[in-house]
Amino acid sequence: MIDIIGGGILGLTLAHELLKWGKSVRVWERASTLGGLMGRTTFDELGGMSCDRYYHAILSSDQTLMSLMNELGLRNRLRMVSTRMGFYHDGRCYPMTTPLEFLRFSPLNMIDRMRLAYTILACRQIKDWRALEQIPVAEWLRGLSGEKTTRHIWEPLLRAKFDGDFSQVPATYIWSRLVRTTDTRTRGGSQELMCYLPNGYQELIDALAAAVRARGGTITTGTAVDQVQVANERVVGLSINGAEQSTDNVIITAQTPIARRLLPPEAAAVSERWSRLEGFLGIVCVLLVLRRSLTPYYTLNITDERIPFTGVIETTNLIDPACVGGYHLVYLPKYVAPGSRFATMADDELRATFLGYLRQMFPDLRDEEIAAVRIGRERYVEPLHPVGMTDLIPPLRSEVSGLYLANTSQIYPQLTNGESVCAFARRTAGEVIADIAGRTTPASPTLVGA
Ligand SMILES: Cc1cc2nc3c(=O)[nH]c(=O)nc-3n(C[C@H](O)[C@H](O)[C@H](O)COP(=O)(O)OP(=O)(O)OC[C@H]3O[C@@H](n4cnc5c(N)ncnc54)[C@H](O)[C@@H]3O)c2cc1C
Incomplete structure (x- = not known):
């Protein structure tokens, strides 16, 4: 039996893949619905209209x-x-979808615009990211894009994304981001192509859940796992609502600080190992349901630091408004570090x-809009x-036999x-299967009658 803690997209994809290998799988989700961060929200005041709690695009390159x-x-x-992108800079909106719009971006002079374009092209040429992770992102960008572009464009974007402090962010962050977003471009770069499912990612979540159940897996919602039970350095069960479920394999997909809270004292060494890299930013996000469109853009990036989101x-x-009752959806996200005043601000004030x-x-x-x-x-x-810090990333396998972290x-x-x-869930399923096989198959078979 393999128990998976978390019914977000990671836990469900993992369950789907493990079932294909013929394993027995149970998924436990503490919320009343599946999907985690990819879930939906319903507006009773708008006749039951429902939409993604957070914005979620699928890129045309998502293989x-x-x-x-x-x-x-x-x-x-x-x-x-085909979607559009813009920049809000110094109190003005600038379209930035096509190469021509890019070349017309007047806050930068022509040389700086060329260096910015060069940064994007240079990123696409880099295949080995190892060296990048030793370099702070702003230092790397300054070398490629120059001082002015780094100060006026990159640094405001990074400050917004990392709630003010990007001093420890490696260059891999921008490299990864630029490679992914430029993958959505058509040849010549004139169009950005994105995709969606009419009922959002929930369609994928529901289809995964149906496939898991069809192959004999069980999914229990509204049920939090309280603790993983360990004896003699191996997993023996789960504690759920005061009752014990015996099992020999547990994969925790919840984020590391949550995962550590599920460990018993017998797994103190595992908890210590996982604690070495467990930082996460949070988010506050104001979703406005409007009666009219606000901008022509899917994303309007903000480099004007007077604006907090x-x-x-x-x-x-991107999504046809007909899919959400004819309304227009505008999300205003703000990434928050622990201690941010926005993280604890009351809803009305926010x-x-x-x-x-x-x-x-x-x-x-x-107001009436x-x-x-x-x-x-x-x-x-x-x-x-x-x-x-890559070496500190918690590994999939732990010191406790049958206990895995995949988040x-x-x-x-x-x-x-x-x-x-x-993609990570698929790889992880293969590794867990191999690890279980390694544990159950004796390393050197005993030869009978030799
Ligand atoms: C604002 C925002 C915008 C985003 N935009 C995009 C986008 O455009 N495109 C894109 O592809 N991705 C986007 N993402 C990222 C995407 O949502 C996440 O990468 C993905 O949902 C992570 O899935 P997960 O299953 O790893 O985690 P989660 O969705 O967090 O799932 C973990 C689950 O574990 C459950 N759990 C925790 N503890 C327990 C317990 N003790 N017992 C049982 N269950 C437990 C939780 O309830 C949760 O459902 C965005 C995310 C946010 C927040």
Whole structure:
């Protein structure tokens, strides 16, 4: 038996893959619904309209997701759209989708624009990222893009993404990001292609859950695992609602600080090992349901540091508004480090503050155009990998036989997203199968009668 803790996309993909290897699998999810960060939110006040709690795009280059959707019969549900991107700089919006728009970006002179374009091209040429992880990102960008572009474009974007402190962020971060986003470009770079499922990632989550159940796996929602039980350095069970479920293999997909809380004193050494790299940024995100479109962009990046949120993400410039009751969805995310004043700000104050800044950007937005507002908060979203710390990433296998950790902190140097998470889940399933086989097959078979 293999027990998986967490019914997000990672846990469900892992379950799906392990079942294909013929294993018995149980998935435990503490929330009442599946999907974790990729889940939905419902607006009763808008006739039950539901949409993604957070913005989630699928890129046209996401090969693992495409193959998973093929397998689950979802591929023909996928819609591909050419989307636009902009920059909000010094109180103005600049389109930045096409090479021509890029060349017209007036806050930078022509030489700086060329260096910025060179940075993007240079990134695509780098195949071995190892050297990059020893270099702080701003130092690396300064060498490629120059002082002015780094100060006026890169540093504000990094400050927004890392809640002010990017001093320990390695160059792999921007490398990975630029490679992924430029993969969505058509030849010549004139279009950015993104995809979506009409009912969001929830369609993929539901299809995965159905496939798991069809192969005999069980999924239990609304049930938190309280502790992993360990005896004689091996997993023996799970403690759930005061009862014991016996098992010999547990894969925890929850983020590392949550995973450590599930360990008993007998696994103190494992907890110590996992604690060496367990930093995560959280997020607060104000979702506005509007009666009209606000911008022509899917992403409006913000380099104007007077605005506290990271960007303005209008997902209905990708998703057909008809999929969400004819409304327009605008997400205002702010990544937060522990101790950030935004992390603990009361909902009313957060809403008023973010709306105040949004009105500075778009003075013509009227109250009656806002149909609903929803605030999302998550403590563990973006795993942090400080410069030169790759060796501290917790391993899949632990010192306790049958106890595995498989979470987004181990996805590196790729950024965490549906594509990298599903590819990681597939790899992890293969490694767990090999490890279990290694434990159950004697290393040197005893020869009878020799
Ligand atoms: C604002 C935002 C925007 C994003 N944008 C994109 C995007 O555009 N494209 C993209 O591909 N990705 C995007 N992502 C990233 C994506 O959401 C995550 O990478 C992915 O959802 C991580 O899945 P997971 O299964 O690893 O974690 P989670 O979704 O966090 O799942 C972990 C699950 O474990 C459960 N759990 C925890 N403890 C227990 C316990 N004790 N017992 C039982 N269950 C437990 C939790 O309830 C949770 O459901 C975005 C994320 C955010 C927050």
